[in-house]
Amino acid sequence: MVAIRRCNSFCLGIACASITWTVSLYLYYQMNWEGSKTERRHNEYASSKESLSSSDNDHYNNVAMNKPYSSNLSSANMLNFGSGGKFKNSQALLDHLQPRDEGYRSHAFNVLVSHGIGYHREVPDTRNFLCKNKTYPSSLPSASIIICFFDEEMVTLLRTVHSVLDRTQDELIHEILLVNDLSTISGLHENLTKYVATNFPRKVKLLVTPNREGLIRARIYGSRRATGEILVFLDSHCEVNEMWLPPLLERVSSSRTHVVTPIIDIINADTFQYTASPLVRGGFNWGLHFKWENFPVGALQTQEDFVKPVRSPTMAGGLFAIDRSYFVELGEYDDGMNIWGGENLEISFRIWMCGGTLEIIPCSRVGHVFRRRRPYGSPRGEDTMTRNSLRVAHVWMDEFKDYFLRERPDAHTVPYGDISRRVALREKLQCHSFSWYLNNVYPELALPPLSPTDVGSKSRPGEKAERLRRMHKKWKSVANSQRDLALQGREINFQPWHSRKRNYVGEFQVGDESIDYLIGNTLKIIYSWYQLNKSVGDANPLRLRLSDTNLCAQSEREILKSKGSIVLMKNCMRIKTQIWYQTDKNELVLGQVLCLDASGEYPRLSKCHEMGGDQEWKLRAKRGTVIYNMAAGTCLGASDNTVDSKLVMEICSNSTLHKWDLMKVKKARR
Secondary structure, eight states: OHHHHHHHHHHHHHHHHHHHHHHHHHHHHHHHHHHOOSOOOOOTTHHHHHTSOGGGHHHHHHTTOSSSSOSOOOHHHHTOBOGGGOBOOOHHHHHHHHHHHHHHHHHSSOHHHHHHHOSOOOOOOOSOTTGGGOOOOSOOOOEEEEEEESSOOHHHHHHHHHHHHHTSOGGGEEEEEEEEOOOOSTTHHHHHHHHHHHHSOTTEEEEEOSSOOHHHHHHHHHHHHOOSSEEEEEOSSEEEOTTOHHHHHHHHHHOTTEEEEEEEEEEETTTOOEEOOOOOEEEEOTTOOEEEEOOOTTSSOSGGGGTSOEEOSBOOSSSEEEEHHHHHHTTOSOTTSOBSSSHHHHHHHHHHHTTOEEEEEEEEEEEEEEOSSOSOOOTTOOOHHHHHHHHHHHHHOGGGHHHHHHHOGGGGGOOOOOOHHHHHHHHHHTOOOHHHHHHHTOTTOOOOOOOGGGTTOOSSTTHHHHHHHHHHHHHHHHHHHHHHHHHTTOOOOOOOGGGOOOOEEOOOOOGGGGGGSOTTOHHHHHHHHHGGGOEESSOOOEEEEETTSSEEEEESSOGGGOTTOBEEEEEOOSOGGGOEEEBTTOOEEETTTEEEEOSSSSOEEEOOOSSOGGGOEEOOSSTTBOOEETTTTEEEEESOSSTTOBEEEEOOOSOGGGOEEEEEOOOOOO
16 A cells, blocks of 8 residues: 555656646746747748647648648748838738739639639538438439539639539439529630530530520529439539438428428638538518528427428528429529529429428538628619519519518619519419418518508508517517527527627736746646636636737727727727727627728728628737738738837738737726
């Protein structure tokens, strides 16, 4: 026993000594790092990569972004410092950013990152674990996969096709039809023709429309040339996930009136990071705008419910599968619609009202690049969304079209073309009324408030009571859903904007406070590092201080008046306009109100959109850190180390103007 005790004491002593030496070496390294003022050899990307925590390395490898801008800099531009170590934006920076900016203008996503990824990449398998054990019949019908495009970025388009070929059983692909809607980018069709001929199997076919048709009629064009049993429509900036197609084909083959969509995962338009989407369904508002929403109470009770087909009132429209003969029987798309907009609601209403079902298949997942704007419009400048929505309202919504017209009074004078053939189609198919659709498919949709001209109206005496009933049912459903989630200890999904709770990341080891961590206090040091990436309900506020100065980042105006304003360097003070918070989405939020946004040369304060990208900042959460924005490919810097100098976005460097201290603001004692 004595020997065992001595052995335990000896081992414990070795462990304590090892920890103490490790901490000592770390602190020695830190002091030498901060104390050294000699110039180090500059690597354009080293600083930005060091700013990422180890947890980000997987994402970096995933999107092949070790060098966001991979062209070689000349020796004159490798280290472009002015007097006093000030870093200046050079022609090299402009050369790097020009193709990125042109890509955003033309395609509304980061073309440089897309090119860095190439034609193939692995994406995370985001399916529910129960999906991975499911088996499917060996004799599924084959699919014609139709991908329409207009002026699409070529690498992104080809990666869409390669992802289908890489992750789909060959026997399930009858053909892949690429429909070029008469793109205007010089050389695009010729280059695609060569690539398809030399790199794809013969089942991949490139078609071109004789005229610019728009997405809607281009899909009709492709479907009429397809010969597979099932039509699968995909957008031209997608990446399919593992085993995405069998669940769709199985469901459609079980009944030809089943129209099915995958869960649409998110590919970030700035970073191309692939992330899972929650299980949500499609809805709409009375302005006829599509929206995502949670499922009603009781729809998802057991684990199995999360992998079963689930009904959806509408679909987003970009990705779905349908029996080819049923698509024709149902009336294809409305070819009187122009270019884009409203076609997803029109076909959703038609499916439900005319005897079909629209379902989401949770075991099928496809990633989609969600852009913040549509990079092209109508050739004649027409508001196609309004025109097409009017066609939807007048053909399918019966008396409920009045609610749309109240929401959109500007639409009264917009021409919408001849709808007689679509009205005749509805009569031929003996479709239900829109009232039936609301009562049986989408009872959660509340009617809009009465307009002033409707008060006291006797034309619809039961309208007010019906509106109140539907409104009560909607909000009771929402309240019950959140109550059930809370009782189960699960996350509450519905949070009004004004009262929603962010998760702030706290407990930074910053500024001069690091001296408080003594060598012997090893547990405190380990705990502090553990806290670096720990999400907590609320965090200590902090100031962004330019290293080795008394200058802090401050909003140009009062916080509530600062939307869109730039950020300046001011003498550090304990004032609201210098108080920042970091969230678990890597946002830097001023006063818990506005996010720091890197969308231009000068970062600005913007409404938090919670989509990452230009509001996602990577840093080491310690003294002397660079603050890197992946979407911009540049670092946060100060234009000068003087009061009132502006914050800028520049190529990352070892300049003192690119190093920041995250200074905790001590909370006042009560």
